[in-house]
Amino acid sequence: MLILRAIGPGGGLPSQSPFVMKAMGFLHVLGLDWQVDTKADIRKQPNGKLPVLVDGDKVIPDSAAIALYLQEKAGRWLDAGLSEYEKAVSHTVIRMAEEHLYFLAVYNRWADEENFATLRPSLQKIAPFPMSNILPGIIRKGVLKLVDAQGIGRMSDELRLARLKADLDALDAVLAGKEWMFDGGPGAADLSVAPMIATLTKSPADTAMHREILARPGLVAYGERALAELFPAPDALPFPPR
Ligand SMILES: N[C@@H](CCC(=O)N[C@@H](CS)C(=O)NCC(=O)O)C(=O)O
Known part of the structure; x- marks a missing residue:
């Protein structure tokens, strides 16, 4: 098993x-x-x-x-059915999603007070009282330290948003209205990209980043389709x- x-x-x-x-x-x-x-x-x-x-x-x-x-x-x-060119695009898209878009999504989820408040209850369950009261803050500090070291945490809100827009536009262009990133059914790129898209779409607070994803209905529908099927x-x- x-x-x-x-x-x-x-x-x-x-x-x-x-x-x-x-x-x-x-x-x-x-x-x-x-x-x-x-x-x-x-x-x-x-x-x-x-x-x-x-x-x-x-x-x-x-x-x-x-x-x-x-x-x-x-x-x-x-x-297996992708051309060499499609395989290269798939690899590039996966790296962008996992090594860049991921950190934007993490910043959105952990830095924003309203979003973090929704994470707190599940983080409190990790340890017994009284540790449960301080643990969420400690974990948050650690996560934001990582995003800071990566660089995205140190950027202005404007720059972060511009970088998010560029990533989302690129993914929207690769998707180009198709069901999945490439013809022939869901592939590795979809299994990497869709979780990032769904994480952004489902983040509870009305942040500027959240509004950016909602402004792209094709990507939102893609995330929902992936959640239902993959x-x-x-x-x-x-x-x-x-
Ligand atoms: N390259 C790794 C990244 C995994 C990763 O960053 N996992 C996060 C959760 S989203 C984690 O475990 N973070 C704990 C930490 O960094 O202390 C993979 O693809 O599995």
Whole structure:
């Protein structure tokens, strides 16, 4: 049985982490038998991050490595039908989504007070009282430190928004009104990009970043389509029987 160590669902998403969502998407689309483990301590994982896949005695960190492993295991490569050019565009889009757009989405979710207030209850559950009261603030500080070191956290609001607009316009152009990024069905690019889009769309507060995504109905519909077809529903996650 495959076990995915994961950050749990919330806000209409199967995971609060887009990288965990991506791994869940591969498991779901490939039709593999798996269970989710949301109790694993992030700090004890090989890279100090989630997701991590466990298959018997094999422990595989990182969503990209997990994606390769799962496709190998299933004997099915989602991008097999793409041309060399499409594969290159797919790779480029994935890198942009995961190494740039991700940090914009994280900033939107954690820096904004109203958005952070909605994260607080699930973060409080991680530790018992009185630690539960201070832990959300500590985690928030750590997350914003990462976004700061990456650079996006140090930018002006105007620059951050301009960078978000440029990413969203580029994704909208690659999508070009199609159902998925490339003809022939959903592929690896969709499993990386859609979680970022859905995370932005479903962020609760009315921020300037949120309004930017809502101004692109094609991308919003793409995120919704992906949630319905490529990822497990948040209330149907394969938790182990108690
Ligand atoms: N490159 C990794 C990134 C995973 C990642 O950044 N996970 C975040 C959650 S979205 C995490 O575990 N962060 C904890 C930390 O950085 O302390 C992947 O693709 O799996």
